[in-house]
Amino acid sequence: MTWEIAINRTIRNNVPRVYNVLERHPYIKDLALELRKAKLDVINNLEKYVEETVESVKRIGGIPHVVSDSHEAREVVTKIIGERKRIIMGKSMVAYEIGLREHLKRLGKDVWETDLGEFLIQLANEPPSHIIAPAVHMSKERAEELVREALGGLSEDATHEQIVARVREFLRDKFINAEVGITGANAISADTGSVILVENEGNIRFTTVSPSVHIAIAGFEKIVPTLPYAMMEALVQAAYAGLYPPTYVNLTSGPSSTGDIEMKRVSPAHGPKEFHLILLDNGRVKASKDSELSEALLCIRCGRCHLHCPVYRVLDGKWGTPPYSGPMGAMWSYIVYGNANHSLLCTHSGGCKEVCPMKINIPKVLERIKSRAWMQGKEVL
Ligand code: SF4
Structure with a gap:
């Protein structure tokens, strides 16, 4: 029942807002089409773009890491973090994909999610239910109860604003004292090695700038050819998420630096002294070689x-x-976990394909995965 209430409220709040954004800013649809073309080029030449990105990250003073699976990714993060204890995280589905938070907890680190939805999920010890609103299955009443139980300091029948204010107060200290910030990436530009992150809360700004080490971790498919395309992806993503204009677009190109003395560029300055970009394969290259599955990488x-x-x-x-859910999740569960069962539940209503900004033919991709599931004799959910 809680889910039904929460999802109905979400649909009422979000669906009309996306239509309004697209009507008010008609150029977004054109940007989306242009972006699709650029992303197709990357998918068709994935390994070449990974190499270009690696060289660009080195050039700007960052440290690139290319990893093939979750285990390797966790090992790299563990090495970078070393003895550091205090870690903040935000905006990374790939971190969830590789089980990073749980891994760091097992190592005895003090780890906090800083995105409000992810923070609620962490408190509830539940999996996320939506890719941009991970706590979408929680009603306001449930979120209120969770925050009251974990942090205290909330009156009965607290408002949305009061819940957010209490979390903000709690996380402030975590932001200031964190030693390592871990984020994902909305897009990575191959030509400059820059990471783009779009957000509204301000937590990503803190996470990328406040600690002395910033680790960005993302799948290969987040690479786009150039920086303008990376900016484009941030704008298109925000618009189709119904959050346009986004409050913040964060661009990170290597560790912090300054050129204020004789215009000689030196690093670090006030922000991180280390910037690591971890690029994860985990099934993406294999998917990119399949004429139908490769469409999923446009997401x-x-x-x-x-x-x-x-x-x-x-x-x-x-x-x-x-963390992959819904129609995109049915595709991605197969790509990164090899789980074809979710595809079998698709009814091919086609609503997903109609509204997808990247024009991904999701039902067709799922049909492809379904045929594999049957051929492999997979157990149906
Ligand atoms: S599949 Fe399309 S509509 Fe769904 S999350 Fe990806 S880009 Fe958005």
């Missing part, structure tokens, strides 16, 4: 397909292997 994680999908609603958001 910009806007989350629009979820709210137009009857299966996602009927299954209470529990469709896909977390």
Whole structure:
């Protein structure tokens, strides 16, 4: 029942807002089409673009790492962090994909999610149910109860604003004292090695700038050819998520630096002294070689397909292997976890395909995965 209330409120709040954004800013649809072309080029030449990105990151003073799977990714993060204890995280589905928070907790680190939705998920010890609003299955009442129990300091029947204010107060100290900030990336530009992150809360700004070490971790498919395309992806993603204009777009190119003395560029300055970019394969290269599956790599994680999908609603958001959910999640559960079962539940209503900014033919991709599931004799959910 809580889920039904929460999702109905979400649909009422979000779906009309996306249509309004697209009507008010008609150029967004053109940007999306242009972006699709650029991303197709990357997918068709994935390894070449990974190499270019690696060289660009080195050139700007960052440290690139290319990893093939979750285990290797966790090992690299563990080495970078070393003895450091205090870690803040934000905006990374790949971190969830590789089980990073739990891994760091097992190592005895003090780890906090800083995105409000992810923070609520951490408190509840539950998996995320939506790719941009991970706590979408929680009603305001449930979020209030969680925050009151974990942090205290909330009056009965607290408002949305009071809940957010209490979390803000708690996390302030974590932001200031963190030694390592871990983020994902909305896009990475191959030509400059820059990472773009789009957000509204301000937590990413803190996470990328406040600690002395910034680790960005992302899948290969987040690479776009040039910096303008990376900016484009941030704008298109925000618009189709219904959050346009985004409050913040963060651009990180290597560690902090200054050129204020004789214009000689030196590093670090006030921000991080180390910048690491971890690029993860985990099934992406294999998918890029398949004529139909490769379409899934175009996904910009806007989350629009979820709210137009009857299966996602009927299954209470529990469709896909977390953090990947909904129609995109049914595709991505196969790509990164090899789980084809979710595809079998698709009813091919086609709502996802109609609203996807990248024009991904999601039902066709799922049909492809379904045929593999049957051929492999997979157990149906
Ligand atoms: S599949 Fe399309 S609509 Fe769904 S999250 Fe990805 S880009 Fe957005």
